Amino acid sequence: MEYLTVLQILDSGLRLATPLLFACLAGLFSERAGIFDIGLEGKMLISAFFSAATAFSTGSVWLGLLAGIASSLVLSGIHGLASITFRGNQLISGVAINFLASGLTVLIGLSWFKLGGQTPALQGNARFQSIDLPLADSLSGVPILGPLYSEVLSGHTFLVYIALLCVPLTWYILFRTRFGLRLRAVGENPAAVDTAGVSVVGLRYAAVAICGVLCGLAGAYLATGLGASFVKEMTAGRGFIALAALIFAKWRPWYALYATMLFGLLEAISNRYPSLDLGIVTLPSQFMQALPYILTVVILAGFVGKATPPRAGGEPYVKER
Amino acid sequence: MSEPAIELKGISKAFGPVQANKDISIRVMPGTIHGIIGENGAGKSTLMSILYGFYKADKGEIYIAGTKTSIPDSQAAIAAGIGMVFQHFKLVQNFTVLENVILGAEDGALLGPSLTKARKELTALAAEYELNVDPDAVIQDIGVGMQQRVEILKALYRQADILILDEPTGVLTPAEADQLFRILHRLKDEGKTIILITHKLREIMEATDTVSVMRRGEMTATVKTSETSPEHLAELMVGRKVLLRVDKKPAQPGEKVLEVENLKVVDSKGVVRVKGISFEVRAGEILGIAGVAGNGQSELLEVLGGMRTGTGTIRVNGQEIDLSGKHSDARSRRERGIAHVPEDRQREGLIMDFKAWENIAFGYHDDVKYQSGLLMNNTAIRKDAEGKIERFDVRPANCDLEAKSFSGGNQQKIVLAREIERDPDLLLVGQPTRGVDIGAIEFIHQQIVALRDKGKAILLVSVELEEILSLSDRVAVIFDGQLMGERLPAETDEKELGLMMAGMTSEPDGPVHKAVEAQLAHVHGKAP
Numbered sequence: 001m002e003y004l005t006v007l008q009i010l011d012s013g014l015r016l017a018t019p020l021l022f023a024c025l026a027g028l029f030s031e032r033a034g035i036f037d038i039g040l041e042g043k044m045l046i047s048a049f050f051s052a053a054t055a056f057s058t059g060s061v062w063l064g065l066l067a068g069i070a071s072s073l074v075l076s077g078i079h080g081l082a083s084i085t086f087r088g089n090q091l092i093s094g095v096a097i098n099f100l101a102s103g104l105t106v107l108i109g110l111s112w113f114k115l116g117g118q119t120p121a122l123q124g125n126a127r128f129q130s131i132d133l134p135l136a137d138s139l140s141g142v143p144i145l146g147p148l149y150s151e152v153l154s155g156h157t158f159l160v161y162i163a164l165l166c167v168p169l170t171w172y173i174l175f176r177t178r179f180g181l182r183l184r185a186v187g188e189n190p191a192a193v194d195t196a197g198v199s200v201v202g203l204r205y206a207a208v209a210i211c212g213v214l215c216g217l218a219g220a221y222l223a224t225g226l227g228a229s230f231v232k233e234m235t236a237g238r239g240f241i242a243l244a245a246l247i248f249a250k251w252r253p254w255y256a257l258y259a260t261m262l263f264g265l266l267e268a269i270s271n272r273y274p275s276l277d278l279g280i281v282t283l284p285s286q287f288m289q290a291l292p293y294i295l296t297v298v299i300l301a302g303f304v305g306k307a308t309p310p311r312a313g314g315e316p317y318v319k320e321r
Numbered sequence: 322m323s324e325p326a327i328e329l330k331g332i333s334k335a336f337g338p339v340q341a342n343k344d345i346s347i348r349v350m351p352g353t354i355h356g357i358i359g360e361n362g363a364g365k366s367t368l369m370s371i372l373y374g375f376y377k378a379d380k381g382e383i384y385i386a387g388t389k390t391s392i393p394d395s396q397a398a399i400a401a402g403i404g405m406v407f408q409h410f411k412l413v414q415n416f417t418v419l420e421n422v423i424l425g426a427e428d429g430a431l432l433g434p435s436l437t438k439a440r441k442e443l444t445a446l447a448a449e450y451e452l453n454v455d456p457d458a459v460i461q462d463i464g465v466g467m468q469q470r471v472e473i474l475k476a477l478y479r480q481a482d483i484l485i486l487d488e489p490t491g492v493l494t495p496a497e498a499d500q501l502f503r504i505l506h507r508l509k510d511e512g513k514t515i516i517l518i519t520h521k522l523r524e525i526m527e528a529t530d531t532v533s534v535m536r537r538g539e540m541t542a543t544v545k546t547s548e549t550s551p552e553h554l555a556e557l558m559v560g561r562k563v564l565l566r567v568d569k570k571p572a573q574p575g576e577k578v579l580e581v582e583n584l585k586v587v588d589s590k591g592v593v594r595v596k597g598i599s600f601e602v603r604a605g606e607i608l609g610i611a612g613v614a615g616n617g618q619s620e621l622l623e624v625l626g627g628m629r630t631g632t633g634t635i636r637v638n639g640q641e642i643d644l645s646g647k648h649s650d651a652r653s654r655r656e657r658g659i660a661h662v663p664e665d666r667q668r669e670g671l672i673m674d675f676k677a678w679e680n681i682a683f684g685y686h687d688d689v690k691y692q693s694g695l696l697m698n699n700t701a702i703r704k705d706a707e708g709k710i711e712r713f714d715v716r717p718a719n720c721d722l723e724a725k726s727f728s729g730g731n732q733q734k735i736v737l738a739r740e741i742e743r744d745p746d747l748l749l750v751g752q753p754t755r756g757v758d759i760g761a762i763e764f765i766h767q768q769i770v771a772l773r774d775k776g777k778a779i780l781l782v783s784v785e786l787e788e789i790l791s792l793s794d795r796v797a798v799i800f801d802g803q804l805m806g807e808r809l810p811a812e813t814d815e816k817e818l819g820l821m822m823a824g825m826t827s828e829p830d831g832p833v834h835k836a837v838e839a840q841l842a843h844v845h846g847k848a849p
Contacts, residue, residue, distance in 0.1 A: 178429065179430070181427070181432055185413045188414060189412065189413045189414065192424065193424065196424050196475075197396030319376075
């Protein structure tokens with residue numbers, strides 16, 4: 001395999017990993033606060049739709065991004081209301097959100113654009129353009145590292161860099177700030193937070209809101225950065241893959257980066273080689289396309305060793321003596 | 322006379338139809354240890370939760386140091402200088418001690434400065450009050466005694482002047498409890514006010530200056546500890562005279578009912594828990610097995626009850642029973658006249674989410690009188706259950722309540738009613754009064770003695786030495802899976818049994834005995 005091919009796969013892997021990384025960090029904030037969220041998928045989907053639709057209608061990708069985040073936040077609010085305020089079952093609420101998003105996007109899309117649930121293709125300023133990092137051209141001549149910088153790291157859209165920045169930022173917030181300490185505590189033992197005089201409900205809503213913003217970024221990236229329009233069910237299970245990555249990452253930000261990169265890379269490989277000739281056998285395209293999903297199942301089946309989820313995860317907080 | 326540190330006036334609180342606190346008024350003077358004693362469910366914890374802002378009172382006023390204060394949430398309580406150590410600690414298991422201490426009391430948005438400051442202050446507090454903890458230890462790795470010290474430090478770090486401790490010794494070993502009381506006295510000497518909630522008379526007598534008694538949601542009395550006695554307090558708590566000692570006639574042992582020979586038990590990890598022990602229990606006597614928890618007494622009871630397999634010989638009424646084969650289950654044991662009141666009533670004795678009448682039928686549900694063709698005769702079961710609940714004075718006497726809605730003592734009465742009313746030849750009973758109120762303890766002890774007087778054999782396992790001494794006709798001590806010897810309760814005392822429980826078999830005044838005593842004295846002298 002040529003070096004250039006490797007670089008191209010890495011480049012594509014990074015792009016494909018970005019929505020997973022956003023979603024994974026979104027889930028991380030939510031679950032660290034004790035709110036399980038299987039509605040990542042639905043929030044990404046609705047954000048993808050509204051960002052594409054708004055970007056097309058206004059011609060501004062930035063307004064699209066805001067609309068995507070706002071729509072995702074609305075679904076987050078519903079999840080918060082159901083699972084925090086009304087102490088409902090978080091899994092059921094998450095499932096409901098996925099259905100809601102899947103239905104709403106198609107329904108609104110049909111009546112708005114009459115294109116069978118899609119949005120028209122986005123062009124020009126209605127899409128995120130790729131950014132060339134400084135010195136990308138001049139450094140490309142440096143052996144090995146040069147092309148790595150100019151081919152893999154440079155030339156992505158704004159949101160890819162934001163996603164990468166979110167990793168250290170998440171780590172810093174979780175482990176170096178008061179908010180992070182309380183957030184982690186509320187996912188482990190909300191009673192400890194409550195008796196320390198801090199609002200459990202407030203913290204959990206904050207976490208769910210952050211989750212909404214990050215899912216919004218993930219969805220907007222899918223429709224306006226990675227793709228150039230909204231397509232029906234375009235998230236294609238990425239929300240669930242992000243959840244698998246979150247477990248794989250043991251609810252830690254840096255591991256989340258590695259886990260989502262692995263998934264992104266697998267997807268890139270299966271895109272690049274529809275059927276992979278290993279010499280002895282040729283892996284059929286169906287297998288290659290299923291690869292990220294197979295890995296998800298394998299990881300969820302517990303091949304990752306012991307991962308301890310936040311202790312109070314999934315449990316509504318009820319005061320007791 | 323100075324202002325009271327806390328004064329509650331006319332506090333009332335109801336949970337639905339249950340009036341948990343009725344018009345309660347109390348004055349706690351500064352710089353004292355004020356005990357609040359009462360049975361489980363008397364409303365002690367509710368009252369303190371109101372004071373800590375966990376619940377909101379329906380009526381009543383709170384005065385802190387003479388000023389009327391409203392405490393809508395825990396934050397307000399902390400601001401008013403109140404700290405609370407809950408019965409179940411409110412610590413984050415995977416955080417360090419330091420992180421737990423600063424949680425909610427951080428100085429700024431970033432953790433760094435808070436942690437540095439807290440470390441310094443923790444060291445100072447630790448030195449001042451002998452509250453030794455390792456600030457960097459993770460909570461899940463440290464023992465309950467140290468976890469409790471972390472809870473106290475949390476309160477002190479928030480500059481609490483008033484410290485409420487809810488049943489603080491429930492999880493502690495006797496030595497840890499002693500240490501806790503030394504710390505509390507130290508805090509009192511520094512001018513802190515301490516409220517100690519407990520249902521243990523001994524702790525009240527040893528540690529407090531003043532004691533308030535609660536019964537069924539009401540404050541029945543507040544007295545100076547020096548002017549009262551355990552008997553008097555028990556009467557105030559229960560509302561009638563209570564026998565703190567068991568009143569029983571001498572035993573009249575009859576035939577051998579249970580014979581155990583060379584019993585060995587190996588647990589699932591391959592550890593030998595019971596190392597070949599032999600004993601017998603006769604009709605009409607209670608054999609008490611004393612020992613520190615974890616020395617094989619639980620496994621012994623479980624093998625006899627058919628919950629575990631073992632090797633050796635066990636005969637009941639002269640007939641050998643199956644220890645590891647097809648008939649080594651609990652049902653076969655029951656058919657042989659063995660009834661079992663397991664040590665952990667909530668896990669093994671009851672199904673907590675099932676109703677009382679269902680629980681009373683468990684284990685005996687295939688009894689013909691419970692059947693009606695292919696179906697269960699629920700009417701018959703309920704009728705039977707109602708009778709048992711009445712005879713065993715289970716409160717509330719409502720067999721439609723789920724097991725979990727009864728207090729510990731009443732749960733135990735349900736289990737006892739089920740087992741004793743089957744008229745077994747042999748009753749196995751483990752920790753009969755763990756987590757049970759004084760009033761219920763008296764009743765449970767009476768039932769066990771009454772069964773003995775009917776000529777039944779009873780094997781009692783308890784970690785409470787007092788209980789062993791007062792109930793048993795003979796006492797055997799178990800240590801490391803072996804019996805260290807037998808004593809008659811009248812001819813021994815807690816000290817001798819305590820030594821045997823630590824593995825000493827020597828005669829009193831023998832060389833080993835003296836050496837151990839010297840060692841114990843040394844340990845006690847050295848401890849702060």
